[in-house]
Amino acid sequence: MEIDEKIEQIELLRKAFDNFNQATEKLQNSYKELQDEAEKLRHEVEIKNKELKDKTDLLNAVMMNATSAIVVINENGDLIMRNNSAEDLIKSIDAKDLNKIFSEKKRSLFDVEVGNRFFNVSVGDFLFSGEKGYIYIIDDITVLKEIEKEQRRNEHLKLMGEMAAGIAHDIRNPLGSIEIFASLLKRDLEGDREKNNLLNSIIKGVKTINSTISNILLFTKDIRITKSSFYISDIIDDVILFMKHLMNEKKIIFNNQINEDDKIYCDAELIKQVVMNIIHNAIDAVDIGGKITIYSKESEKDTSIFIEDNGHGIDPDFIDKIFMPFHSKKAKGTGLGLSIVYKIIKAHNGNIVPMSKPGQTIFKITIPKGG
Ligand SMILES: Nc1ncnc2c1ncn2[C@@H]1O[C@H](COP(=O)(O)OP(=O)(O)OP(=O)(O)O)[C@@H](O)[C@H]1O
Numbered sequence: 001m002e003i004d005e006k007i008e009q010i011e012l013l014r015k016a017f018d019n020f021n022q023a024t025e026k027l028q029n030s031y032k033e034l035q036d037e038a039e040k041l042r043h044e045v046e047i048k049n050k051e052l053k054d055k056t057d058l059l060n061a062v063m064m065n066a067t068s069a070i071v072v073i074n075e076n077g078d079l080i081m082r083n084n085s086a087e088d089l090i091k092s093i094d095a096k097d098l099n100k101i102f103s104e105k106k107r108s109l110f111d112v113e114v115g116n117r118f119f120n121v122s123v124g125d126f127l128f129s130g131e132k133g134y135i136y137i138i139d140d141i142t143v144l145k146e147i148e149k150e151q152r153r154n155e156h157l158k159l160m161g162e163m164a165a166g167i168a169h170d171i172r173n174p175l176g177s178i179e180i181f182a183s184l185l186k187r188d189l190e191g192d193r194e195k196n197n198l199l200n201s202i203i204k205g206v207k208t209i210n211s212t213i214s215n216i217l218l219f220t221k222d223i224r225i226t227k228s229s230f231y232i233s234d235i236i237d238d239v240i241l242f243m244k245h246l247m248n249e250k251k252i253i254f255n256n257q258i259n260e261d262d263k264i265y266c267d268a269e270l271i272k273q274v275v276m277n278i279i280h281n282a283i284d285a286v287d288i289g290g291k292i293t294i295y296s297k298e299s300e301k302d303t304s305i306f307i308e309d310n311g312h313g314i315d316p317d318f319i320d321k322i323f324m325p326f327h328s329k330k331a332k333g334t335g336l337g338l339s340i341v342y343k344i345i346k347a348h349n350g351n352i353v354p355m356s357k358p359g360q361t362i363f364k365i366t367i368p369k370g371g
């Protein structure tokens with residue numbers, strides 16, 4: 001082979017190597033680009049996966065901790081899923097009662113009573129990965145039902161109250177006349193002991209009806225108070241004047257230990273009504289010759305009045321109910337007295353505490369000075 005020919009061949013080979021090198025470099029670059037692209041994609045997938053997991057976790061947390069009980073069952077009635085509230089609910093209900101909720105598959109929304117509780121249930125169709133079933137969303141609406149019942153009761157009470165107020169109002173006027181005529185007659189018949197006793201009974205009866213009517217009217221009205229500073233002893237003296245007939249009849253020893261200087265910041269007419277109701281109850285509770293004591297304590301921020309009797313006391317299982325209207329243990333009691341007492345004390349931002357055992361009952365009333 002000629003030398004020139006060899007040189008030419010070497011040159012061709014060199015060029016071929018150059019081309020090969022260039023192609024390799026291109027290939028390397030493309031591979032690098034591909035690697036970068038793959039890395040970018042992998043990163044994006046990672047972010048998407050994380051987002052998906054966060055969303056799933058969030059949905060799970062919302063569902064698991066929802067206050068509504070959520071239960072999913074398949075068409076055979078097998079449990080597929082339930083949240084925490086559902087777990088508590090299922091634990092708290094008899095297995096046979098659960099059927100009242102889960103046998104219902106057609107209605108989409110209904111209320112059901114289970115034991116002493118009420119539930120609102122919504123049923124929806126469920127389809128996931130080819131499996132069919134039902135989703136139940138269950139809410140305990142017992143409290144809501146009780147509020148509804150209470151509201152209906154209150155509406156009835158309100159109507160009854162309005163009616164009673166109308167009647168009470170109409171009774172009041174002729175009653176006032178009866179009291180005046182009886183007092184005039186009593187004056188004319190001063191010497192006649194027998195007739196005087198009869199008239200005392202009429203006057204006492206009128207006073208009792210009057211105080212019942214005041215209670216009914218106070219019960220039906222919103223209480224508005226106008227406060228000033230009063231000596232407690234003045235308030236008590238007025239009450240005693242009104243109640244002495246009742247006390248004399250039962251030969252009650254009334255022990256007035258109110259401090260002469262103690263003052264109370266209140267609506268005096270309403271506090272008279274309070275004391276009158278409590279003393280009335282004390283008179284009913286004691287035997288003939290029983291004892292009622294009243295005393296007071298004044299501090300920088302409030303004034304307390306204690307009314308104590310040595311009567312039969314209040315049953316421990318009844319004491320929680322005495323301030324509720326229409327709770328009475330007396331044959332002729334309306335059960336309004338203490339509910340009005342409570343309403344008046346609360347309108348004064350005050351407090352009333354009963355303490356009772358057989359042979360001793362104390363009502364402690366506390367009224368703040370400022371407001
Ligand atoms: N000092 C007391 N000792 C024993 N029981 C009491 C005393 N005060 C209240 N009670 C009980 O609380 C119940 C409710 O009292 P409240 O004054 O509200 O109604 P009432 O006296 O029965 O009827 P009303 O006052 O409307 O005529 C009474 O029926 C009684 O059983």
Ligand SMILES: [Mg+2]
Pocket residue numbers: 277280281333336337338
């Ligand atoms: Mg009473």
